[in-house]
Amino acid sequence: MSSTADPTNQAAVARKPKTPFKFLIPLIYAPVLPLIRLSLRRNPVLRDRLFTAVLAGAFIHGGYLVYPFSPLTIMV
Known part of the structure; x- marks a missing residue:
């Protein structure tokens, strides 16, 4: 059994999420x-x-953040 501290087992290591400064x-x-x-x-x-x-x-800035969720980008 490998522990979570084992560097060869990269899938078990939880990565710290990046802070979304744009929000x-x-x-x-x-x-x-x-x-x-x-x-x-x-x-x-x-x-x-x-x-x-x-x-x-x-x-x-608000429009920039909402733009990817626009219905126009889904249709294209």
Whole structure:
């Protein structure tokens, strides 16, 4: 019998899963959006443009994550 510590038995060794950092990006967007609104209160033009750009980036990132599950890729 071979133990799980045996280097010749690679199938029994459990590999540590990689952390999917692309799914952790919303944890950055969540505090950044209110901080933009609060910190740039005195400059409304810059505040609105920066807020819109970051929000658009968040939606683009979300679309990138959802795109492989789109019905169009299944049909093709």
